[in-house]
Amino acid sequence: MTQLSSTGRRGGVGWIGRPTAKDVASLAGVSAQTVSRVANGADNVLPETRDRVLEVMARLGYTPNAAARVLRAGRSTSLGLVAHHISRTGEAKIIEAVCATARERSYDVSLTVAPTGSSDDLNRAMLRSRQGVAGLVVLGLETAEIDQLRFPANMPVVVTDSRTLSLPTVGLDQAGGAQLAVEHLLGTGAHTVHLVAGPENSIQSQQRQQGWRRALQTAGRPIPEPLHGDWTPASGYQAGRHLAAQDGVRAVFVANDEMASGVMRAMHEAGLRIPEDVALVGFDDVSAECLWPPLTSVRQDFRAIGEHLVTLLLERLDTPSAQGAIPVSQAIVVPPRLIVRASTARR
Amino acid sequence: MTQLSSTGRRGGVGWIGRPTAKDVASLAGVSAQTVSRVANGADNVLPETRDRVLEVMARLGYTPNAAARVLRAGRSTSLGLVAHHISRTGEAKIIEAVCATARERSYDVSLTVAPTGSSDDLNRAMLRSRQGVAGLVVLGLETAEIDQLRFPANMPVVVTDSRTLSLPTVGLDQAGGAQLAVEHLLGTGAHTVHLVAGPENSIQSQQRQQGWRRALQTAGRPIPEPLHGDWTPASGYQAGRHLAAQDGVRAVFVANDEMASGVMRAMHEAGLRIPEDVALVGFDDVSAECLWPPLTSVRQDFRAIGEHLVTLLLERLDTPSAQGAIPVSQAIVVPPRLIVRASTARR
């Protein structure tokens, strides 16, 4: 085996067992310099030199030390991603798209979870995630109090929250999606549309509720008192039992698919037929196809949201003038799309 | 404002705009040394010195440069996480648990996605993820050809695949879970149990199929020809139409909940009642509660799997003798649990 670089006296415990550029250099009979050139695919290296270096690299299993590279280059090739509730499928899909897009652009993704979604939690997550990354993608601001949030300075940040006016934003037109849902339900012949909303402190829920209200107002229809769940199937079930016990409920817009599944269960148990007795529309279109009957739902293009987030962030990174603490207002709105299924057949 | 450290002539573009320990030091009238001590919570600093340094840190918004820290310390505080298909809820839940546990142990998580799950793709992902991390958690080996995989040397790796005998492993007892499901279905009075399995090349599906077969053999029942889907609701729907058209299908074990939702839809459309005509059990217990009727399913404790993965990895990291290329066989098996719901009422 080979003699690797000796460990210095003072600094440096050394990355025990990992070969360095120096090791490769001495074995290939070149300078560390040239090793660096080969590792980075520079074109000013003689082909035979390159081959010799590559051969030694392969033999030693050399990969450049990322920390040293980042330190020297003065900029990171990692993006920080702060998320709240990954296993909610929508967020998982955004994360997938963020990772895929980052990868295409040669960036890594460092994921930090803010379990509760509170402002404190998010601030902590941003502080951690901030370490060693070039910029930050922040999901999961849904229920955070926006004026309590401390976004890191000297670092580009993009978010999925349209309230954060001083930061670049990517998000679905929530209100527009809700309007599509309500108009479609009115089109099936219902006189009005009941609402099962999300938590009162959720900005997404508020925006969907706004869209619902506006659509009913525009059509001149009565506006029922909305019910509130917490996004879970169980809370949808509660709301559904409530609605099933009322007279004259012919159409319900449920603010996400998971609650809609609970509403459907309550309707089934009450012996109400979907869509003959009650028509239903959900939101997100993540599990709507799996339900019985298949649920009409407002589709979010999570992939597009994830792609736009990374694109927007890298744009800011590549524009030195746009860096620093200068607030930039930039918003990309992704259009919603109604996917019609059996839960809303025309009567 | 403050004069920050000047940019050197040769090396060093500098982390423009970011204050360094030196900046803090000169403003607080101490050495960079002492700043480092305060940043790391060392106890050999005079309280008043500490306070002065902390005050300047806060004023400047100082955070230590992670790359420099990692380079100097000779070890990383990041864990690499390689995943395949995040938005499948089970994997998302493991990722959440991995992040939470890593965080408790003061590690970051660097996430790399291998979109197709092929060996090539996973090898690429591991090579990328390997950069700058202390160890690797690899999910998503489900369909990879195990002998094509090139695990990084000189770095601890843990996986969720029981075939990889030379690496520490955490996983559910898949076959045991399937046996629970089959025994329960036979207990409802069915003479045999049909199977809707996953893809033929999926190791998880193979193990669940083994458990199903073994349980039927043990009970001395006939073993029907299994059907194969691709884990999606649509493929479950196809299989379900097939089964609905057959005579004598009284009980079906479906290898995941998503396919089970498709099977249920096919049964509903064929006018078959669940559980009166056909009893159903799914696997994973991720969306089973949302279905109609609520689906009996084999629950995986994803949280425990994620926790064990990180614990096992950090154990290896903290045991110098266990590092390096020495193969260690270590396996943690998480027990399955059957969650009984309305889709399998006793007849």
Added chain:
DNA sequence: CTGAAAGCGCTTACAG
């Protein structure tokens, strides 16, 4: 096309 020098920001011994 190739190399010697300098330095990114931090922390580890060592000295006081």
Added chain:
DNA sequence: CTGAAAGCGCTTACAG
């Protein structure tokens, strides 16, 4: 309790 020196592994000018 505090500081000056050294060096982690790499890459950026510069010189040849």
